[in-house]
Amino acid sequence: MPETSTDPSVLTSALTTLAAAPRLLVALDFDGTLAPFADDPSQVGALPGSWAAVLTLQRARDTEVVLVSGRPLEGLARVSHAPEGMALVGSHGVEWRVDGHDEAALSDDELARVARVGAALDAVGARFPDVVIEHKPAGHGVHTRRATAEVAAEANRAAHEAAHEADPEVLERGGKDILEFAVRHVTKGDAVDRLRELRGADAVFFAGDDVTDEDAFRVLRDGDVGVKVGEGDTLAGHRVADPAALTDVLKQLARLRATR
Numbered sequence: 001m002p003e004t005s006t007d008p009s010v011l012t013s014a015l016t017t018l019a020a021a022p023r024l025l026v027a028l029d030f031d032g033t034l035a036p037f038a039d040d041p042s043q044v045g046a047l048p049g050s051w052a053a054v055l056t057l058q059r060a061r062d063t064e065v066v067l068v069s070g071r072p073l074e075g076l077a078r079v080s081h082a083p084e085g086m087a088l089v090g091s092h093g094v095e096w097r098v099d100g101h102d103e104a105a106l107s108d109d110e111l112a113r114v115a116r117v118g119a120a121l122d123a124v125g126a127r128f129p130d131v132v133i134e135h136k137p138a139g140h141g142v143h144t145r146r147a148t149a150e151v152a153a154e155a156n157r158a159a160h161e162a163a164h165e166a167d168p169e170v171l172e173r174g175g176k177d178i179l180e181f182a183v184r185h186v187t188k189g190d191a192v193d194r195l196r197e198l199r200g201a202d203a204v205f206f207a208g209d210d211v212t213d214e215d216a217f218r219v220l221r222d223g224d225v226g227v228k229v230g231e232g233d234t235l236a237g238h239r240v241a242d243p244a245a246l247t248d249v250l251k252q253l254a255r256l257r258a259t260r
């Protein structure tokens with residue numbers, strides 16, 4: 001693992017250089033990064049200070065903000081209240097809303113696999129009352145936030161077996177109190193690579209809190225800035241404690257970018 005700085009002055013210096021880039025892409029994870037966690041995934045929202053900074057950044061010249069989330073596109077649009085015109089990437093890179101155009105393009109075969117895995121996970125969910133199965137267009141999430149650690153471990157074991165039996169090719173990834181299964185092997189790293197290319201960005205800022213965000217930190221280059229929110233191993237160059245601390249970082253970046 002590379003060294004990750006928690007020194008605010010090191011981050012300020014990196015942000016100052018970043019803010020001078022001719023074209024800047026600001027890619028942001030949503031849950032655990034802009035929005036604190038809640039038991040009910042539909043009852044969350046970005047912290048007001050972070051969102052105000054996001055909107056300031058979105059208005060800044062030659063700057064684009066994109067939300068890159070594991071949430072389904074529609075759900076991401078709903079909880080984020082993203083303004084029309086803000087690009088969104090959902091389902092860990094499968095679903096795209098860019099330039100007012102939606103893209104998911106799952107094949108019939110992929111859709112059949114999603115349905116098969118979903119049915120298998122519903123059967124698991126029925127055995128564990130505190131476990132919620134979230135169905136998404138390209139996969140499913142097994143939510144264990146309300147379950148005890150023992151029940152969560154048992155449910156995750158059962159979900160793993162059921163999903164792989166239903167579809168041996170299914171992609172499994174862990175997250176914060178969620179085990180996810182997807183039929184398309186794309187990651188947030190693929191999304192950041194594609195966004196960088198699509199927008200001709202000279203530099204990228206990415207912030208995220210979860211293991212799936214490591215795919216995005218992995219594709220950052222010299223001059224980019226990656227900020228890990230919270231604890232856990234990371235490839236990011238910088239770390240802040242929680243979403244509230246990220247608010248200050250986003251405000252700082254917005255100020256630097258708007259006044260360059």
Ligand SMILES: O=P(O)(O)OC[C@H]1O[C@H](O[C@H]2O[C@H](CO)[C@@H](O)[C@H](O)[C@H]2O)[C@H](O)[C@@H](O)[C@@H]1O
Pocket residue numbers: 029030031032036037038039040041042044068069070071072134141143144145175176177178180210212
């Ligand atoms: O990539 P993200 O934007 O971080 O999305 C990851 C998952 O977020 C949601 O689940 C997480 O947040 C919930 C609300 O706070 C919480 O209850 C759950 O425990 C977390 O795992 C969302 O429901 C998933 O679809 C996303 O994949």
